[in-house]
Amino acid sequence: MRTLRNGWRMGLVDLRLAARTPAALFFTFVFPLVFLFAYGAIFAQGSPRMVAYLFGPVVVLQILSSTFFGLGIRVVAMRERGILRRYRLAPVGAGAMVLGNLLTNFLLLAPTIVLLFVCARLAFGMPWPGNGWEIAAIVLVGDFALAGFGLVIGALAESMQEAQVFSNALFFPLLFLSGATIPLAELPHWLQRVAAFLPPTYLVAGFQQAMEGSGRGALPPAQLLALVASGVLGLLAAVQLFRWDKEERLPARRKMAALALAVPFLLTGAWMNAHPAGLAAWRQPLAVATESTAAKQPASSRQKTAGAAPRQAATPAAAAPSGPVLVSAFADPGGPPRTRIGAGWAAMTDTFLGGDSQASLKVIAGGAPGSRGSLLITGTVAGGIAQPWAGAAFYPGPGPWAPADLSAWRTITFWARGGRHAATYALVLLTAQRRTDPPVKTFTAGPRWRRVTISLAAMTPYRNEVEAVLFAAVQPGAFRLQLDRVGLR
Amino acid sequence: MADGAQTSAAATARNRAAAEAAVVVSGLKKSYGPVRAVDDVSFQIPPGEVFGLLGPNGAGKTSTVEVLAGLRAADGGYVRVCGLDPGRDGRRLQERIGPQLQATMLPDKLRVEEALRLFAGFYGRVLPVAGLLDRFGLTEKRRTYFQRLSGGQKQRLALALALVNDPELVLLDEPTTGLDPRVRREVHGLIAGLRAERRTVLLTTHYIEEAERLCDRVAVMHRGHIVAMGPPRQVVAAAGLASEMEIRLAQPADCGTLATLDAVAAAYAAEGDGGGAVYRLRADAVAPAVVALVRWLDQTGNRLLDLQLRQPTLEDAFVQMTAPDGADRGEEGRG
Numbered sequence: 001m002r003t004l005r006n007g008w009r010m011g012l013v014d015l016r017l018a019a020r021t022p023a024a025l026f027f028t029f030v031f032p033l034v035f036l037f038a039y040g041a042i043f044a045q046g047s048p049r050m051v052a053y054l055f056g057p058v059v060v061l062q063i064l065s066s067t068f069f070g071l072g073i074r075v076v077a078m079r080e081r082g083i084l085r086r087y088r089l090a091p092v093g094a095g096a097m098v099l100g101n102l103l104t105n106f107l108l109l110a111p112t113i114v115l116l117f118v119c120a121r122l123a124f125g126m127p128w129p130g131n132g133w134e135i136a137a138i139v140l141v142g143d144f145a146l147a148g149f150g151l152v153i154g155a156l157a158e159s160m161q162e163a164q165v166f167s168n169a170l171f172f173p174l175l176f177l178s179g180a181t182i183p184l185a186e187l188p189h190w191l192q193r194v195a196a197f198l199p200p201t202y203l204v205a206g207f208q209q210a211m212e213g214s215g216r217g218a219l220p221p222a223q224l225l226a227l228v229a230s231g232v233l234g235l236l237a238a239v240q241l242f243r244w245d246k247e248e249r250l251p252a253r254r255k256m257a258a259l260a261l262a263v264p265f266l267l268t269g270a271w272m273n274a275h276p277a278g279l280a281a282w283r284q285p286l287a288v289a290t291e292s293t294a295a296k297q298p299a300s301s302r303q304k305t306a307g308a309a310p311r312q313a314a315t316p317a318a319a320a321p322s323g324p325v326l327v328s329a330f331a332d333p334g335g336p337p338r339t340r341i342g343a344g345w346a347a348m349t350d351t352f353l354g355g356d357s358q359a360s361l362k363v364i365a366g367g368a369p370g371s372r373g374s375l376l377i378t379g380t381v382a383g384g385i386a387q388p389w390a391g392a393a394f395y396p397g398p399g400p401w402a403p404a405d406l407s408a409w410r411t412i413t414f415w416a417r418g419g420r421h422a423a424t425y426a427l428v429l430l431t432a433q434r435r436t437d438p439p440v441k442t443f444t445a446g447p448r449w450r451r452v453t454i455s456l457a458a459m460t461p462y463r464n465e466v467e468a469v470l471f472a473a474v475q476p477g478a479f480r481l482q483l484d485r486v487g488l489r
Numbered sequence: 490m491a492d493g494a495q496t497s498a499a500a501t502a503r504n505r506a507a508a509e510a511a512v513v514v515s516g517l518k519k520s521y522g523p524v525r526a527v528d529d530v531s532f533q534i535p536p537g538e539v540f541g542l543l544g545p546n547g548a549g550k551t552s553t554v555e556v557l558a559g560l561r562a563a564d565g566g567y568v569r570v571c572g573l574d575p576g577r578d579g580r581r582l583q584e585r586i587g588p589q590l591q592a593t594m595l596p597d598k599l600r601v602e603e604a605l606r607l608f609a610g611f612y613g614r615v616l617p618v619a620g621l622l623d624r625f626g627l628t629e630k631r632r633t634y635f636q637r638l639s640g641g642q643k644q645r646l647a648l649a650l651a652l653v654n655d656p657e658l659v660l661l662d663e664p665t666t667g668l669d670p671r672v673r674r675e676v677h678g679l680i681a682g683l684r685a686e687r688r689t690v691l692l693t694t695h696y697i698e699e700a701e702r703l704c705d706r707v708a709v710m711h712r713g714h715i716v717a718m719g720p721p722r723q724v725v726a727a728a729g730l731a732s733e734m735e736i737r738l739a740q741p742a743d744c745g746t747l748a749t750l751d752a753v754a755a756a757y758a759a760e761g762d763g764g765g766a767v768y769r770l771r772a773d774a775v776a777p778a779v780v781a782l783v784r785w786l787d788q789t790g791n792r793l794l795d796l797q798l799r800q801p802t803l804e805d806a807f808v809q810m811t812a813p814d815g816a817d818r819g820e821e822g823r824g
Contacts, residue, residue: 005610006610006611009607009610009611010607013596013599013603013607016603017596017598017599020598020634021598078596081594082592082594083594083595083596085590085594086593086594086595086650088560089558089560089583089588089590090583090608090611090612091580091583091584091611091612092611093580
């Protein structure tokens with residue numbers, strides 16, 4: 001209790017001291033922003049989805065630098081300057097000193113992360129994270145785990161110079177191998193295996209998962225456990241090895257005991273290497289993120305080849321009507337497929353994923369009972385990739401791929417008619433939050449017109465940033481699908 | 490601890506003494522590798538006394554104080570501070586002692602008042618911060634960063650921090666080392682204030698005049714041992730140093746005759762400016778020597794033009810007791 005209270009006191013005082021030190025403020029607040037803008041401008045080229053993808057690395061970088069160069073070195077500096085000698089004479093205790101240090105670190109980090117979010121949002125239009133609670137938990141747990149390392153460095157280093165050497169020796173490999181600078185998927189496979197042993201890797205991957213809000217739990221329990229364990233071990237080691245006086249020397253045997261900190265990661269790393277499925281999961285987020293940027297650029301050119309230029313809607317999604325709306329009735333055979341809201345329709349296939357499928361759109365006469373026309377989608381679903389598809393996408397936003405808020409509508413209804421034989425088709429919601437395996441709902445269509453109602457609400461809770469609604473054929477071979485009276489309610 | 494060797498009666502007596510004295514040290518030993526920094530040191534400090542540990546650098550003063558403050562474990566001997574064993578009750582002891590060990594360093598950007606409030610927060614019983622600021626002349630500087638304080642102000646803050654928990658025993662390790670003479674006097678005044686409050690004070694110093702001025706009793710330490718202990722005057726007397734009298738006579742006299750006077754050990758002729766003959770007499774005791782001199786003047790009709798008395802100081806005693814004696818000169822103890 002007393003340790004907590006004194007730790008709190010020390011933390012608040014340290015915070016005040018940091019606020020009076022321009023260098024500390026720079027590395028706390030300005031430095032991460034420089035990285036955000038550099039990453040955002042250079043790698044993401046301003047694309048909100050890529051910024052969201054790169055946001056995790058920026059945050060992990062800040063956690064790394066604040067723990068290794070803030071936390072760890074602060075203790076050594078205070079010891080070297082003889083400041084700890086005075087605290088030692090008061091009934092403070094090593095526990096309170098360590099807790100205070102940890103608290104300072106976190107109190108400086110939390111506002112930094114918020115600032116980063118706000119800046120990324122304002123400057124790049126980065127979507128809000130899919131799961132805010134998960135983000136907060138990852139930052140907390142990640143900071144705690146890496147603080148364990150920083151604290152132990154501070155406890156082991158005999159001098160400022162030594163602390164710098166230790167910190168740099170760990171900081172750079174962690175930075176380069178964890179996916180915080182170079183995407184994990186770009187690393188050779190053996191390095192990916194090495195990365196499985198490094199705690200920041202879990203954080204980068206977990207953060208990216210949480211940003212997408214995949215809803216699957218961003219950190220696997222084993223990784224979460226390893227992170228918490230390393231924080232706890234680091235905290236205990238730092239208290240046990242705490243030195244108040246630079247004259248004090250630690251016996252080598254006690255120094256070695258601090259290596260126990262690495263055990264949780266050795267275990268998790270070994271486990272992950274033994275179960276490559278875990279490693280594969282890390283390669284995924286990047287693959288999907290690059291797909292979406294790839295999808296973004298050729299979108300306009302694809303529309304031309306598909307021969308169905310979407311009509312640009314003047315009304316932005318935000319001003320869209322919220323009641324039931326008939327999106328498209330396709331009442332103008334021979335003309336372009338018109339829409340009430342959004343940017344229109346476009347053919348879309350798996351070519352940008354390396355597939356070979358084809359699709360084209362045409363508004364033809366005749367449709368659902370009593371309808372003047374309908375949208376005919378024809379093409380071929382070719383093999384070659386794991387999940388080939390082809391179909392038509394409806395862009396609900398003000399432009400192709402611009403996110404639109406569809407949360408006012410809970411269901412989508414449409415009339416559908418397939419080929420001679422009934423086949424399975426897929427309705428896919430492409431959302432900003434969930435680029436990894438987007439929500440899919442299948443429906444069947446056969447030779448007769450049939451009304452289909454699909455609950456969007458049941459597909460995903462995140463309907464506030466829908467980029468496209470895709471109607472796709474998924475069975476290999478030639479296909480023919482007609483759509484009519486597409487509506488939202 | 491050598492407790493087993495003690496008879497129970499001695500232990501009881503010692504326990505009683507421990508209950509009464511603020512500090513009891515008996516047979517304290519502390520070594521750093523082969524170096525015996527503190528070797529069989531014993532002393533007691535009754536409550537309210539200002540006790541000085543005097544000695545050159547490396548005499549073992551700081552080691553002794555660090556054991557008392559619970560910062561170092563003793564290798565042997567018996568130590569009680571405020572009735573507590575510093576080795577075992579360190580935390581409880583910290584509540585009751587006010588330490589100021591050598592140069593006190595605080596974070597550069599900590600303000601004076603913040604430092605006092607921070608430390609006050611660590612203790613159960615505290616003195617009001619405003620009162621401490623006022624008493625140590627820091628009220629005007631209370632918003633000043635530690636790094637901007639002068640040496641004297643830093644030292645006053647250090648003393649104020651030592652007093653923040655209203656301690657029974659104040660431990661001051663070289664409180665004036667490195668300060669200029671004016672600031673040193675200022676600090677002397679503050680320590681005299683502690684004495685007036687009847688706080689027990691243990692201070693170490695290598696300034697003799699500081700010990701002479703401030704301490705009720707001093708212990709002179711040399712190479713880990715206490716070589717003399719008592720009130721400053723008594724320590725000087727015990728050193729058996731002779732006083733020196735310089736006399737100027739109207740008429741010359743015979744040195745042999747002067748040397749036969751009561752209580753005079755030796756007499757030398759000396760150079761003197763101005764008129765008359767100057768002699769230097771070494772006296773074992775000043776008063777009888779002066780009486781004998783006056784009688785002799787009456788008898789011989791000589792006249793005393795001037796008399797100057799130079800009594801031995803603690804410094805003389807100190808220099809004599811801590812003189813390096815060639816043989817073990819190379820040995821360097823820890824301070």
